[in-house]
């Protein structure tokens with residue numbers, strides 16, 4: 001059996017994602033936490049040329065990070081490598097539930113395993129609907145990229161990773177089935193609705209879309225080329241690679257402030273480059289950033305290009321948008337936190353969206369298709385908080401329960 005080795009750090013959400021992928025495939029792996037060991041960090045960098053984690057090896061071959069692992073897992077190549085064809089994996093369970101056509105029938109399918117998805121899972125399972133929750137790649141959603149949770153009522157200074165685990169346990173305890181899989185196709189023009197994933201095809205009476213949002217990229221020269229080689233979207237995962245180095249953080253929101261503050265644990269200086277002369281971040285995070293001696297601000301400026309020596313980042317071309325002046329700023333790393341784009345590609349032309357591609361819902365969380373609901377960052381570009389996503393997930397679940405009750409002519413509580 002090939003041996004899997006995974007290099008991780010202490011606060012790495014993307015590492016958790018990679019672990020979840022392997023666990024869902026019942027594959028054992030050796031975890032090597034490099035946090036605190038400059039020697040191991042340098043060894044990994046030399047071996048892979050990368051300054052990010054996780055880095056995964058199967059036998060001696062470097063297969064890449066969590067994205068590369070997800071591709072292997074979802075394409076079935078990982079099963080092939082281990083000669084498994086599904087034995088002992090969730091595929092066995094799936095086959096048991098399928099009808100003769102390979103279709104599995106469900107009351108409710110929840111697409112997405114973030115706060116909204118798990119809240120919908122808790123509520124629909126307590127309504128005895130035996131929901132299926134398909135996690136997608138980013139288990140835990142946006143929260144999986146946060147270190148501490150400070151603003152969810154009742155959870156003060158809680159580790160976000162523990163909070164995610166708690167949501168999943170709670171949903172599963174009440175009967176939500178959680179599958180690590182990715183939805184590839186939907187057909188909402190028929191009822192029951194058709195939902196296809198890599199592993200299986202389903203029919204569902206109601207669907208709740210909780211696919212969230214993904215970090216926005218800058219789309220500038222050098223950004224892709226130096227991804228993992230000095231360009232990062234996760235300070236907590238990759239900060240350790242930048243001990244006593246100079247970093248840029250791009251963005252002026254809560255995420256940029258929080259991550260810049262975290263990076264000061266390692267970096268010698270952190271420059272926040274923001275396109276305006278005023279931050280968008282909440283007052284409390286602004287104050288923490290302003291008070292931090294290692295953080296400096298470069299106002300009204302954008303990064304036009306990320307430059308490097310072919311191996312790693314060496315500088316950033318900055319432009320002041322008020323004066324049009326440009327400068328090459330010598331730097332070791334660029335951390336990008338410029339907001340998010342909703343994960344709605346799958347629903348293009350199927351579900352009504354606004355001009356920014358967020359799903360449009362009414363006050364019952366219903367989309368333009370009766371029986372299809374949406375909750376969380378996939379529709380909310382105003383509040384985008386874990387607490388509001390959780391609330392919307394619960395509301396969508398109650399609406400889905402009501403929809404199914406009406407469909408089946410059964411009494412609905414409160415009617």
Ligand code: NDP
Pocket residue numbers: 150151216218250251252253254255256258275276279280281302337338339340382383384385
């Ligand atoms: P935001 O949308 O709040 O902020 C994005 C920032 O990036 C803005 O300052 C924006 O500039 C800037 N930006 C956007 N596009 C570009 C671009 N192309 N080039 C340069 N700059 C750009 O996103 P966040 O990820 O910071 O936060 C998302 C949500 O999550 C928010 O609701 C936030 O409150 C929440 N959050 C809360 C945290 C907490 O409470 N601890 C931690 C992290 C997030 P401009 O201001 O000019 O639009």
